[in-house]
Amino acid sequence: xxxxxxxxxxxxxxxxxxxxxxxxxxxxxxxxxxxxxxxxxxxxxxxxxxxxxxxxxxxxxxxxxxxxxxxxxxxxxxxxxxxxxxxxxxxxxxxxxxxxxxxxxxxxxxxxxxxxxxxxxxxxxxxxxxxxxxxxxxxxxxxxxxxxxxxxxxxxxxxxxxxxxxxxxxxxxxxxxxxxxxxxxxxxxxxxxxxxxxxxxxxxxxxxxxxxxxxxxxxxxxxxxxxxxxxxxxxxxxxxxxxxxxxxxxxxxxxxxxxxxxxxxxxxxxxxxxxxxxxxxxxxxxxxxxxxxxxxxxxxxxxxxxxxxxxxxxxxxxxxxxxxxxxxxxxxxxxxxxxxxx
Amino acid sequence: xxxxxxxxxxxxxxxxxxxxxxxxxxxxxxxxxxxxxxxxxxxxxxxxxxxxxxxxxxxxxxxxxxxxxxxxxxxxxxxxxxxxxxxxxxxxxxxxxxxxxxxxxxxxxxxxxx
Numbered sequence: 001x002x003x004x005x006x007x008x009x010x011x012x013x014x015x016x017x018x019x020x021x022x023x024x025x026x027x028x029x030x031x032x033x034x035x036x037x038x039x040x041x042x043x044x045x046x047x048x049x050x051x052x053x054x055x056x057x058x059x060x061x062x063x064x065x066x067x068x069x070x071x072x073x074x075x076x077x078x079x080x081x082x083x084x085x086x087x088x089x090x091x092x093x094x095x096x097x098x099x100x101x102x103x104x105x106x107x108x109x110x111x112x113x114x115x116x117x118x119x120x121x122x123x124x125x126x127x128x129x130x131x132x133x134x135x136x137x138x139x140x141x142x143x144x145x146x147x148x149x150x151x152x153x154x155x156x157x158x159x160x161x162x163x164x165x166x167x168x169x170x171x172x173x174x175x176x177x178x179x180x181x182x183x184x185x186x187x188x189x190x191x192x193x194x195x196x197x198x199x200x201x202x203x204x205x206x207x208x209x210x211x212x213x214x215x216x217x218x219x220x221x222x223x224x225x226x227x228x229x230x231x232x233x234x235x236x237x238x239x240x241x242x243x244x245x246x247x248x249x250x251x252x253x254x255x256x257x258x259x260x261x262x263x264x265x266x267x268x269x270x271x272x273x274x275x276x277x278x279x280x281x282x283x284x285x286x287x288x289x290x291x292x293x294x295x296x297x298x299x300x301x302x303x304x305x306x307x308x309x310x311x312x313x314x315x316x317x318x319x320x321x322x323x324x325x326x327x328x329x330x331x332x333x334x335x336x337x338x339x340x341x342x
Numbered sequence: 343x344x345x346x347x348x349x350x351x352x353x354x355x356x357x358x359x360x361x362x363x364x365x366x367x368x369x370x371x372x373x374x375x376x377x378x379x380x381x382x383x384x385x386x387x388x389x390x391x392x393x394x395x396x397x398x399x400x401x402x403x404x405x406x407x408x409x410x411x412x413x414x415x416x417x418x419x420x421x422x423x424x425x426x427x428x429x430x431x432x433x434x435x436x437x438x439x440x441x442x443x444x445x446x447x448x449x450x451x452x453x454x455x456x
Contacts, residue, residue: 004362250366251382254357254420255389256437262424263436279370286356295354295361318438326437329446333388334381 004295005208007127010081010099012112015134016143016150017105020163024134024192025102033200038096040080042104074115077101081122098203099126106149109156110269113289128294129206130216133157137168137191141176144183154183155237155269155314156289158216159202163192185239186272186312188219207285207297217285217299220272220312237269239314242324247278248309249334256330257286257293260323265291267318273311274299355419357382376402386423392445393431397423 015021022041028034087093101112113128133153136143140162143150154160160180165173177189195202205212253275261268271288285297313323359366359378366373379399386397386405394410407415407426415426424435436442 003364250357250359251378252385254355255382255385258355258357258420259389259424259435259437262421263434264438279373280366281368281370284365293356295356296365297362298365322438322440326443329443330385330389330437333385333446336388 004127005210005297008098008125009129009204009206009209010101010116010126011129011203012101012103012109012131013134014103014107014109014131014153014157015105015161016136016140016147016153019105019134019136019140020161020192021102021105021134024132024161024163025100027195028100028199028203031198031200033198034098034203036095036097037203038084038093038099039102040077040084040099041102042076042107074111077112077115078119078122081126085121085125098129100203106147108149108152110152110290110292113292117292117294127208128289129208130158130203131156132159132161132202133187134161134163134192135176135180137162137165137173137176141172141179144179151183151237152269154180155239157184157187158206160184160187160189161192161195161202162189165191165193183237183239184270184314185241186220186270186314207287213285213297214299214303217274217283218303220274220310236317237314239270239312240320242311242313242320242327244276244309244311244327244331246331247276248331250277250280250284252330252334253277253327256327257288260326261288261291261293264315264318267316268313269316270314271311273309274303275309275311276307355421357420382420386420389446390423390427390431390435392442393427393433393435395427395431 013021013025025039029037029039081099084093084096084099088096103109103112109131113131115122116126116128117123133156135150135154140150144154162173162176162180168176173191180187180189190202201212201215205216207213207216209216257271261271268288268290271286271293273284273286275284275286277284280298283299283302285299287294287297311327313320354361356362358375359373360375379402383397383399383405390397390407396408398406398408400406400416404416404418405420405423407417407423407430409430411430413430415430417423417426428434
C-alpha cells in the first residue's frame with residue numbers, strides 16, 4: 001500500500017465570487033519553489049493566469065446513490081486529474097509535483113476531497129494537502145451572513161486569507177477576523193498583505209509534509225481553546241475543541257468516530273485532532289472533511305508539556321456537550337471487564 | 343488475494359493501523375493486525391448489542407454481521423458496518439442519541455460481548 005504522505009499533494013483554493021482567489025494564485029505561482037505545479041481552474045475570471053500548465057474544467061458533480069452531496073464525485077475533476085496523470089506519464093506536459101485546484105466562487109470543497117480519497121485511480125496517486133479560502137474584507141461579512149456557500153468555504157478551510165484589507169478599515173477587519181475565528185478555530189488566519197516572503201508554506205504545510213506538519217499542527221494547538229458553547233454562530237455553524245485528559249484507546253476512538261461520521265458526517269464540516277493514544281509516545285494527528293477521514297499522521301514529539309487529546313470540531317447544529325459525553329462513554333467501553341482481552 | 347480461499351484483500355480504513363504504519367510503529371506493546379481486529383470486534387459487539395447485531399471477523403479481511411432474525415451482511419471496513427447494521431437491524435446507529443448512550447452506560451460491568 002502506498003504511503004499516504006508520498007502521494008502527490010492537491011491544494012484547493014476556494015472563496016466567494018470576487019474574493020481574490022486568482023490574485024492569490026498568481027502570487028503563489030510566482031514563487032520559484034512552486035514552479036512544478038499544475039493548475040486546474042473551474043472558471044476563467046477577470047484576472048488572467050499566465051501559467052505553463054493551466055487547464056480549465058467545467059464543474060460537474062455526479063451524485064452517488066446515497067444522495068449525500070458531500071459524498072459526490074466531481075466528474076470533471078476525475079477526468080481532469082486522470083488526464084493530467086496520463087499526460088505526465090507520456091511526458092506530454094511539463095513535470096509537476098503538486099496540483100492546485102481553483103474552484104468556482106460557489107463551489108463546495110467537500111466533493112473535491114471525496115473525489116480524491118475515493119476515486120478508484122486517483123486515490124492511489126493524489127492526496128488532499130490543504131484548503132485555502134479567500135475572504136474579501138469589504139464584502140466578506142455580508143456574504144457570510146447571506147450565503148451558506150461562503151460559510152461552508154470558511155468552515156472547511158485550513159488557511160483563511162483575508163484580501164482587500166487595505167480597502168476596509170481596521171475595526172471592520174478585526175470584526176471579520178473574529179467572526180472567522182468563531183467559524184473555524186483551527187485555521188490559520190492571514191491578511192493577504194501580511195503573507196510572509198516564503199509564500200510556499202501557504203500550500204506546502206500540511207500534516208503529511210515532513211517539514212511543515214509541526215507548523216500546521218501548531219495552528220490546531222494554539223487555537224484549540226475552550227470556546228463557550230453558546231457563542232455567536234453563522235448559519236448554525238460553530239467550532240469548538242473537545243479536550244480529553246486521559247489517553248484514548250485507538251480502537252474505541254475509531255469505532256466511535258466512524259459511527260459519528262456515518263450518522264452526522266454531513267454536519268461535521270471538519271474534524272481535526274491531536275490525540276494522545278494509549279501506548280503511543282507521540283501524538284497522532286487526524287484530519288477529516290465531513291464523512292471522509294484521511295489516514296492519520298503523527299508528530300515526532302509533543303509541541304509542549306500538554307499531553308491532553310484535543311479534537312477540534314466545526315459543526316452544524318451539533319452540541320458539544322453531547323459529543324463529549326458520547327466519546328467519554330465509548331472510551332470507557334474498553335475498561336468493561338467483558339471487553340478486556342482474555 | 344488469499345491463495346487458499348480466494349478472498350480479495352480488504353479495503354483499508356483510516357482507523358486500521360495498517361493505513362499509517364509509521365504512526366503506530368512506536369507502540370509500547372507491539373500489536374498484530376489480528377489482535378487489533380479482535381479488540382475492535384469486541385468493542386463493535388458492545389456497541390451493537392443494543393441493535394441485536396453480532397459482529398465477527400471474517401477471514402481477517404471483512405466483518406460478518408448477523409442480526410437476531412438471522413439476516414447477515416459482509417462488509418469490508420468499520421465505516422461500512424453502520425449502514426449494514428441499520429439495514430439488518432432496522433435501527434439507526436447514532437452515537438449522539440441519548441437513549442442509546444444510556445443503554446451503553448447501564449450495561450457497564452455486564453457481559454457486553456456476545
